[in-house]
Amino acid sequence: MPAQQKPDEVTVQGIKEKLDNFADLENRELTAASGTGRLLFIKSITDPQIINRSIIAVFYEMNDPAAFAEYLAHYPGSKAVEDGKQAMDLMLGGYACVEVEGRLIFFDALKAETSGVSETVTESITQGPSDALTENLAVNLNLIRRRYQSAELKMESMLLGNISRTKAAILYDDSRVNHQVLEELRQRLQTLRIDMLQASGELEKYISSDKIRIFPKTIVTERPDRVVFNLAEGKIAILLDTTGFAMILPVIFNDFFVAMDDKIQLPFVGRFLKLLRIMGVAMTLWLPALYVAFTSYNPEIIRVQIALLIAGSRATVPYPSFVEVLLMLIMMEFLTEASLRLPRAIGPTATTVGGLILGQAATAAGLVGNIMIILVSVVAISNFMIPLNMMSFSIRVLKYLFVMAAAAVGLVGVVVCLVGFTMYLCSQRSFGQPYFKMFVLDSLGASDSKKGGGS
Amino acid sequence: MRKLLLYAGIVLLCLTTGCEYKDIDRRIFVVAIGIDPGEEKAFKVSLKLAVPQGEVTKIDEKMLIVTEESDSISEALRLMKSKVEKELDYVHCKSIVIGEELAVGDIRHILDWAVRRRDIQLILNFAIGRPAGLDVLKVKPPSERIPSNSLIMAMSGEGTESPFIASVYSYKLMRDMYEQGKDPILPIIEAEGETRFQIDKIALLDEHKIQLVLNPEETRLFNLLTRPNLKTNFPAKVDESEFQYYTESSTSNYKITTASTGAPVIRYKIKIKGIVEENSTQELITHPLLEKISEAGGEELKQSVEALLEKIKDKRLDPFGWGLRYGTRHWNNETEARDWEALYPDLKFEVTAAVRVKYSGLIK
Numbered sequence: 001m002p003a004q005q006k007p008d009e010v011t012v013q014g015i016k017e018k019l020d021n022f023a024d025l026e027n028r029e030l031t032a033a034s035g036t037g038r039l040l041f042i043k044s045i046t047d048p049q050i051i052n053r054s055i056i057a058v059f060y061e062m063n064d065p066a067a068f069a070e071y072l073a074h075y076p077g078s079k080a081v082e083d084g085k086q087a088m089d090l091m092l093g094g095y096a097c098v099e100v101e102g103r104l105i106f107f108d109a110l111k112a113e114t115s116g117v118s119e120t121v122t123e124s125i126t127q128g129p130s131d132a133l134t135e136n137l138a139v140n141l142n143l144i145r146r147r148y149q150s151a152e153l154k155m156e157s158m159l160l161g162n163i164s165r166t167k168a169a170i171l172y173d174d175s176r177v178n179h180q181v182l183e184e185l186r187q188r189l190q191t192l193r194i195d196m197l198q199a200s201g202e203l204e205k206y207i208s209s210d211k212i213r214i215f216p217k218t219i220v221t222e223r224p225d226r227v228v229f230n231l232a233e234g235k236i237a238i239l240l241d242t243t244g245f246a247m248i249l250p251v252i253f254n255d256f257f258v259a260m261d262d263k264i265q266l267p268f269v270g271r272f273l274k275l276l277r278i279m280g281v282a283m284t285l286w287l288p289a290l291y292v293a294f295t296s297y298n299p300e301i302i303r304v305q306i307a308l309l310i311a312g313s314r315a316t317v318p319y320p321s322f323v324e325v326l327l328m329l330i331m332m333e334f335l336t337e338a339s340l341r342l343p344r345a346i347g348p349t350a351t352t353v354g355g356l357i358l359g360q361a362a363t364a365a366g367l368v369g370n371i372m373i374i375l376v377s378v379v380a381i382s383n384f385m386i387p388l389n390m391m392s393f394s395i396r397v398l399k400y401l402f403v404m405a406a407a408a409v410g411l412v413g414v415v416v417c418l419v420g421f422t423m424y425l426c427s428q429r430s431f432g433q434p435y436f437k438m439f440v441l442d443s444l445g446a447s448d449s450k451k452g453g454g455s
Numbered sequence: 456m457r458k459l460l461l462y463a464g465i466v467l468l469c470l471t472t473g474c475e476y477k478d479i480d481r482r483i484f485v486v487a488i489g490i491d492p493g494e495e496k497a498f499k500v501s502l503k504l505a506v507p508q509g510e511v512t513k514i515d516e517k518m519l520i521v522t523e524e525s526d527s528i529s530e531a532l533r534l535m536k537s538k539v540e541k542e543l544d545y546v547h548c549k550s551i552v553i554g555e556e557l558a559v560g561d562i563r564h565i566l567d568w569a570v571r572r573r574d575i576q577l578i579l580n581f582a583i584g585r586p587a588g589l590d591v592l593k594v595k596p597p598s599e600r601i602p603s604n605s606l607i608m609a610m611s612g613e614g615t616e617s618p619f620i621a622s623v624y625s626y627k628l629m630r631d632m633y634e635q636g637k638d639p640i641l642p643i644i645e646a647e648g649e650t651r652f653q654i655d656k657i658a659l660l661d662e663h664k665i666q667l668v669l670n671p672e673e674t675r676l677f678n679l680l681t682r683p684n685l686k687t688n689f690p691a692k693v694d695e696s697e698f699q700y701y702t703e704s705s706t707s708n709y710k711i712t713t714a715s716t717g718a719p720v721i722r723y724k725i726k727i728k729g730i731v732e733e734n735s736t737q738e739l740i741t742h743p744l745l746e747k748i749s750e751a752g753g754e755e756l757k758q759s760v761e762a763l764l765e766k767i768k769d770k771r772l773d774p775f776g777w778g779l780r781y782g783t784r785h786w787n788n789e790t791e792a793r794d795w796e797a798l799y800p801d802l803k804f805e806v807t808a809a810v811r812v813k814y815s816g817l818i819k
Contacts, residue, residue: 299484315507
């Protein structure tokens with residue numbers, strides 16, 4: 001192997017400048033009696049053991065910079081570089097940069113954090129990566145940096161919470177991010193006066209300017225690939241230590257209906273899935289309300305056959321239709337909540353007892369109509385078609401508003417409610433960005449559709 | 456404390472309902488209305504009510520017919536409200552059957568009521584009931600699972616695609632009745648006992664009452680002239696064999712030609728693509744024979760259509776809207792209606808029937 005000469009254009013200083021604003025960049029001076037060296041590495045993706053054992057310890061044991069340089073250069077995994085771009089790639093790929101005797105040697109010290117990274121639980125997909133963010137900030141940074149190897153990915157870190165002192169990291173792609181939004185976020189975080197901060201969702205509450213928040217204005221996700229995907233779209237991610245969820249902002253309404261496997265599927269399949277999701281939202285939001293409206297105010301809209309069917313199934317039901325709907329919906333919520341808390345082994349039992357037996361018995365006893373059971377099941381299932389939990393929960397609560405409107409004035413109420421929500425959504429802003437920018441073909445929408453996920 | 460009361464108030468408010476609120480099981484749906492002349496009063500109104508069943512799997516249709524006599528239809532309906540325990544709901548009323556006795560008099564009163572009333576839809580089917588509207592309502596075919604469903608299916612064409620049925624919606628009847636240059640028609644439903652009805656005749660009305668009743672054969676030709684792709688069969692006689700061909704597709708259109716001299720002529724062009732369906736002598740069907748069938752069928756069709764048109768003309772009726780067509784093609788708005796009146800008695804008909812029987816069916 002020929003002796004490695006330091007290329008003219010690559011210097012420690014140059015690398016340091018490029019990695020400006022990298023809070024996890026470590027810059028150490030190695031000083032021994034016989035000479036000095038400089039060690040530069042990104043902490044979050046390098047293994048401290050390798051650095052300690054193979055670089056620092058050896059440097060002091062040898063006590064001879066020239067021999068040390070020779071040792072490093074012949075070590076398997078070490079590399080010399082030709083230009084600044086390659087140097088940057090190596091740095092971001094988990095290499096440590098050692099400057100000794102005027103030579104610049106890159107030493108492989110990648111930390112592959114595999115243990116401790118568990119599978120996704122709340123956002124499962126059929127194909128694609130299944131690793132989830134963990135409670136460890138360093139591991140999370142590793143997961144993200146490994147997927148986003150660009151010098152433009154900047155990280156700022158700060159401590160939030162007077163007592164909890166939670167480590168937070170703000171990640172963004174410097175070339176793509178909207179700096180206005182970034183500035184606003186920095187400002188809001190700096191003025192934050194709280195004691196405890198434990199979850200990403202909690203942080204949203206504190207940095208949001210609105211008093212009444214009906215729809216989530218930030219994405220809370222446990223998928224590193226979603227974080228990376230959104231970073232590439234110019235969004236900002238906030239990672240918190242001690243929580244396995246990242247927060248992404250600013251978002252638009254449409255982002256909540258993008259699943260990560262939309263891009264893996266063929267474009268037309270992805271679009272179909274997206275359509276299914278939107279239909280699911282419509283179903284879960286409107287079906288109970290429409291049932292109330294149709295059975296109690298406007299039976300002329302449905303066909304006479306269905307009208308008679310519903311009338312027949314309701315013949316034994318002693319209370320008005322909206323009480324029937326509310327009762328069954330709340331029963332369903334009990335079931336959903338309970339199966340969430342139940343130990344995994346008992347879960348199926350609860351669903352069987354609750355879903356099948358209860359539903360069957362309720363209709364047999366004549367307390368609720370047959371149609372009602374079908375409706376409640378559809379509502380329950382379609383609610384979980386939304387890939388992101390925050391939105392799914394919002395929609396889950398909102399459907400009661402529609403039911404109330406339908407109980408008060410029938411179909412007119414449902415329509416007025418819908419118009420009202422559309423207007424509300426249009427008036428919303430997520431960190432100064434329009435929230436309901438759904439069908440506008442601007443640069444964001446175009447870049448989204450190019451990736452094949454459906455815009 | 457105040458806050459608590461406020462919350463309690465909101466919760467209680469949520470449990471109240473609006474003023475039009477009435478649950479579906481507290482309504483009873485009227486599916487058909489029959490109107491006959493009363494014995495003492497002007498009208499005898501009958502309502503066919505659908506009684507919903509709890510068990511969907513049990514095939515046991517229940518229906519209820521209530522009848523009331525009064526001088527006005529609205530009054531009769533109000534009186535009937537106290538005959539049932541639930542609120543009468545007319546939103547699913549799909550047919551009004553007028554007794555023949557009433558239809559030879561004047562149906563404008565009934566039509567006006569049906570169109571004016573806010574909760575009766577404009578897409579309900581009008582028909583004439585024979586011998587009376589009530590008899591038609593009483594018909595309950597064994598194949599029926601929802602009350603009056605068979606009547607709805609047959610009259611609207613959702614179910615059977617019989618070439619003998621013409622469906623007439625109330626908005627259309629209203630339009631035809633008050634439109635200058637077009638006369639309304641109504642299908643006739645004949646009740647045959649308690650379990651069967653037959654709809655294969657059309658009554659042609661002038662302004663307000665029956666003038667002419669077409670027999671089934673004429674009804675089919677009438678439907679052929681008024682709607683495209685009528686699914687039916689027509690005869691064709693070649694030498695000694697009697698053929699029937701199925702109309703795979705059919706179109707018909709007409710042109711009114713009024714030359715300055717000579718009688719005005721209405722030229723009908725009928726185009727039919729057919730398939731041989733029946734062959735009385737089991738003769739081998741060859742291509743030349745197919746052509747002969749086409750020719751014979753066309754000739755036969757032409758003659759029967761001409762006969763029908765002459766018959767309608769003799770009664771001075773205009774169910775096809777010739778007068779309307781004449782009006783739309785002429786600019787003299789003031790005089791065109793009178794012109795048409797003057798032209799009408801001299802009308803001549805020229806029918807060309809282009810029948811093309813293409814296939815011999817499946818047997819070669």
